[in-house]
Amino acid sequence: MDESVVVSPDWLATHLEEPRIRVVDVRDPWEYDGIGHVPGAVSIPFESYRDESDVDRGTLPGPDAFASLLSEVGVTPDDTIVAYDDTHGVFAARFVLTALEYGHDDVRLLDGDYSAWNRAHETTTDAPDPGSAEYGADPLAREESPLVGLEAVEDALERDAVFVDTRERGEFEEARLPGAVRFDWREVVDDETRRLKPEAELEELLSDHGITRGREIVLYCNTARRISHTYVVLRALGYEDVAFYEGSLTEWLANDGEVETGAV
Template sequence: MDESVVVSPDWLAARLEDPQVRIVDVRDAWEYDGIGHVPGAVSVPFESYRDESDVDRGTLPGVDAFAELLTEAGVSPSDTVVAYDDMHGVFAARFVLTALEYGHDDVRLLDGDYSAWSREHETTSDEPAIEPTDYEADPLSRDESPLVGFDAVAEALERDAIFVDTRETHEFEEARLPGAVRFDWREVVDDETRRLKPEAELEELLADHGITRDREVVLYCNTARRISHTYVVLRALGYEDVAFYEGSLTEWMANDGEVVSGEVDD
């Protein structure tokens, strides 16, 4: 697993005193305050970097809003940022995707979540002293970004791309893109450890769904939250041809894109 994308609790524990490593807790503020957090972590709740008004694309918060958020969190563009939540990493993965899209070079997902961390490492209720920065975002260009829109998805349907739907079975059966395969984002997580399954097991699991390195992969769900986790996992495994449909099925259906429905063997 590529440590430039996903890091273990032990990796982070060894760097708690490193001033260049900034830890971001994306749980609700009451969890951060009331339950405790990783030492040195700053609170950046999920809703603070998600905007339903489509400021940029999909539910991205907008360049200025994200820069202000990281300024207040004391993050500099050169920092290594590690994000975590307590939901197997799905909300933290959305932070990772957002930071990457706005040009932060080094942002990583904590393997596991707060529950996994707290089993073996110290936690605290003390809030760190935060010195605001003057963060300037540098968004990826359309050519650099993995995010794709309606037209690009329509074109990919005409190619040999594999469309990966990370939603629940009932959602998938109600409406899905033509030819899509269902891959529940939680399949990559070990229920006991709350961490990602071993790399070999992940590769086999993906291959069983037809998700292989030689295929063009297009990810979608409803509003691009769940695919964030799958996207980060694929990047950590070294998959390169992965597109992220930010508008997902919400945008697709709003633009009268073709969908199919019906029960499937799951």
């Protein structure tokens, strides 16, 4: 697993005191304040970087809004960010995707979540005083971004791309993109450890679903939250040809896109 994308709790514990390591907690503020958090972590709640009004990039907040969030907690573009939640990483993965899209070079997902961290490492309810910074977002050019829109998805349907639906079975059977395979994002998580399954097991699991390095992969769900986790996992495993349909099924249905229904 590529540590430039996903890091273990032990890795974070070892590097936690380094000045350029900045830990971001994306849980609700009451969890951060009342339950505790990773020492030194700053609070950037999930809802603060999700904006339904951004017509160009779906639910992304926009580069200026995101830059303001990071400036307020003292994060700079040169920092290594490690994000976590307490929901197996799915909300934190959305933060990772957002930061990458807005040009942050080094942002990583904590393998596991707060509960996984709490089993072996210290927590605190003390809030740090990180100061402020002048963060400048530098959004990726369209040709560099993994995000794709409606037209690109329509084109990919004409090719041998594998469309990966990361939702639950009932959602998949109600409506899905033509030819899509269902790969529930939670399949990669070990329920006992709350961390990702071993790399060899992940590779076998993906292959069983037809998700291989030799194929073009297009991810979607309903509103692009769950595919953030799958995208980060694939990136950590070294998959390169992975597209991220930000509009997902919500946009597809709004544009009367063709769907399939029923069990497979």
